Amino acid sequence: MSQTNITDRLLDEAQRLVQLGGFNGFSYADISKAIGITKPSIHYYFPTKQDLALELLRRYRRQLQNGFEWLNSSTQDPKARLTLYIQFFAGLVKDGRLCLCAALAADAGSLSAQIQLELQGALEDKKTWLAQNLTVLKISEPNRQAALFVATVEGAMLLARAYNDLATYNTICQDLLEHF
Amino acid sequence: MSQTNITDRLLDEAQRLVQLGGFNGFSYADISKAIGITKPSIHYYFPTKQDLALELLRRYRRQLQNGFEWLNSSTQDPKARLTLYIQFFAGLVKDGRLCLCAALAADAGSLSAQIQLELQGALEDKKTWLAQNLTVLKISEPNRQAALFVATVEGAMLLARAYNDLATYNTICQDLLEHF
C-alpha cells in the first residue's frame, strides 16, 4: 500500500495481526517491532487500542466501498460480480488471514459498543452490495439471501483458516455460487 | 453439568470464556474468580493454557459425539436432524457465545499445531455426521455440501454474535435448510 503514511503502515500491520490472531492476540509492542517505531509513537496516533480497532474498521469500510465500486465498474454481470467478491477475500485466505469482520466478531466480547456498531456497519455494507446484485438476479428475498451469502463466505474463511487450506475456501464458495 | 468434578467445572468456565472472548480474551485469573479456586490450582489440572485448550477441544469432540448419537436416536428423518443440529447451536448463540470451533479458529494463530489438529478433527466430526444425513437425502456430493453446511452455520453464529441477535442466526439457518 503506502510506504510513506505512517498511520496507514500502523493500520496495515495492526490489521494483519488482528486477522491472524484476533484483537487480543497482539500488542502495541508487536506493531512497534514490525514497523520500527516506538510504542509511545503508536499511542500518539492511536491513544488506546480501542481507538486503533475503531479506525481499523472505519478504514476497512472505506476499503470495502472502494472494492465494491471497482467490482461494479469491472462487470455488469451480477453472477460475475459475486465470483469476484469471493476472489477478493481469497487473497486474505491465501495469507492465512480472516476477514476483519470475522476476526473482530469472534473477539466481540472485548470490544466497545461503538466498535461493535462499526462492525455491524461493515457487515451491512457487504449485505447491501450483495443484495443489490441478487436483486438483479431476480432472487426472491435478496436481503435474506445476502445475509446467507455473507455468513457462508465468512464461515468458509473460518474453516479455511482452521484447515490452513485455501482449497477449503474455494470449494465451499464454489458450491455457494451454484445455489444462485 | 457436573457440580462435583472440578476438572469439568474448570473446563465449563474456560469454554464459556473462550466462546465469549476468544482464547486470548481470558486468563487463569478469570477462571479462578469464577470457580473459587486459586490460580495455581488451575495449573495443577492444566499446567499450561495450551493444555487447557487441547482438553477443551477433546471434551468438545466427545460432547459432539454424544450430541450426534442423541440426534440419531431422536429421529430417523434426516431433514429433521439437520433442523435439530441448528437448534443445538442456537442455545449457544442465545447466550452470546460462539461454537468452540469458530472461537478457536479465529485465534488459530496462537494455538499449537496439536491443538489445530484437534480443531480440524472437531470440524471433521461435524462434516462427517452431516454428510451421512445428506447422503440419505440423496444430495449429490454430500461431503462438499456438508462443508458448505458447516461453514454457513459457523458463519451465521459469527454474524449473530456481531449483531448480538439470535434472529440473525435463525433466519440464515432457515434459508440454509431450504436449499436442502
Added chain:
DNA sequence: TTGACATTTGACCTATTGGTAGGTAAGATA
C-alpha cells in the same frame, strides 16, 4: 532566526500475564 506546532523518543508506571516454588492437610497404600 525564531517561534509554533507536529512528531518521536527514553524512561517509567501499574496491573496483569502465564507460570513456579514450596508447603500442607487428608486420604490411600504399604
Added chain:
DNA sequence: TATCTTACCTACCAATAGGTCAAATGTCAA
C-alpha cells in the same frame, strides 16, 4: 506406623500488557 499421592494453598517470579509524561527533535512559516 511410615510413606506416598491427591488436591489444594500462600507467596512469589519474570515478562508483558496498555499506557503516561517530559524532553528532544523535526518542520515550516513569519
